[in-house]
Amino acid sequence: MRIGILTxxxxxxxxxAVIRGVTRRAIESYKWDVLGIKNxxxxxxxxxxxxxxxxxxTGILPRGGTILGTSRTNPLKNQEDYKRxxxxxxxxxxxxxxxxGGEDTLSVAAALHKDGIKVVGVPKTIxxxxxxxxxxxGFNTAVSIVTEAIDRLHTTAESHHRxxxxxxxxxxxxxxxxxxxxxxxxxxxxxxxxPFDIGELCARLKKRHQRKSFSIVVVAEGATLKGGQAVTxxxxxxxxxxxxxxxVGRMVADEIEKCLGIETRLTVLGHxxxxxxxxxxxxxxxxxxGVKAVDAVKDGxxxxxxxxxxxxxxTVDLEEAVKTTKTVDMELLDIASVFFG
Ligand code: F6P
Numbered sequence: 001m002r003i004g005i006l007t008x009x010x011x012x013x014x015x016x017a018v019i020r021g022v023t024r025r026a027i028e029s030y031k032w033d034v035l036g037i038k039n040x041x042x043x044x045x046x047x048x049x050x051x052x053x054x055x056x057x058t059g060i061l062p063r064g065g066t067i068l069g070t071s072r073t074n075p076l077k078n079q080e081d082y083k084r085x086x087x088x089x090x091x092x093x094x095x096x097x098x099x100x101g102g103e104d105t106l107s108v109a110a111a112l113h114k115d116g117i118k119v120v121g122v123p124k125t126i127x128x129x130x131x132x133x134x135x136x137x138g139f140n141t142a143v144s145i146v147t148e149a150i151d152r153l154h155t156t157a158e159s160h161h162r163x164x165x166x167x168x169x170x171x172x173x174x175x176x177x178x179x180x181x182x183x184x185x186x187x188x189x190x191x192x193x194x195p196f197d198i199g200e201l202c203a204r205l206k207k208r209h210q211r212k213s214f215s216i217v218v219v220a221e222g223a224t225l226k227g228g229q230a231v232t233x234x235x236x237x238x239x240x241x242x243x244x245x246x247x248v249g250r251m252v253a254d255e256i257e258k259c260l261g262i263e264t265r266l267t268v269l270g271h272x273x274x275x276x277x278x279x280x281x282x283x284x285x286x287x288x289x290g291v292k293a294v295d296a297v298k299d300g301x302x303x304x305x306x307x308x309x310x311x312x313x314x315t316v317d318l319e320e321a322v323k324t325t326k327t328v329d330m331e332l333l334d335i336a337s338v339f340f341g
Contacts, residue, residue, distance in 0.1 A: 010102070015124065035049050040070045064278065140282045150184025167221055173192060296315050301315050
């Protein structure tokens, strides 16, 4: 038996823990071969692979990124690439494939499953916006990084009596913004799920500044003005049709300074949120996902995705899991808003 594993889409702390979990479970528990596929779906389009041994995965648990590399290649975009993926699965004698990725990578996995390929999905994204699982690995690390940044911004904001705007990742959902906003004590949080009004935001901050001399405003990159659209860096889109977001923080900071006359500074955390070593929580979750994915192959649970539900690792339908975006629980935003004054 030979299983293939690939990591696709934006990288995420914990990917190496999944690769290690998959490799060790497959080799040590079941005596299977493991073939690493390089750079996400691109590796199956061009036929780039590397065998994974216990030795190859030694020491990778705390490492960020992915030893396999990743890409945003979408083989569903043209028939020829899709055929190459299928041909290469056969050529490399891959009996079952474990695809580690977010909505985009897993939607390709779901299509392959429909075409009879034996696939199991593992949910990955720092955005935590995949339905079917309570949490994705990488999210906890991102929240920790942003929380630390907010803590650091607090001291300088307080010293200079400034407003600090922090732009964080979160394309379709504001999970990182809300959770780090709660953990860091943000004074306003703007997320894609709730379009904002700049006048209202300024009025709230004005009220706060009657008693306080500084504020922290956390803005998810996908947040939009009421009736407006997401702010993008350019018109360029990736292979899955996503625009490159960025710039909403600048717009918010400029508007706040204009309407309140208070010095306002912007920090864009960007890819720092995705880099570096995973937290213990993410290492554990990713390891559990990796081991369970191999068990799912063993049990013939194809077309499934491993998922965390109420502390248990279960399997859910892959197609269902990628159908809808998991948006922020409004109760959490309500809790965060208790501290906005
Ligand atoms: O999908 C995760 C994510 O980090 C989003 O939050 C962000 O918009 C996007 O990836 C950035 O993608 P890239 O790595 O292509 O710049």
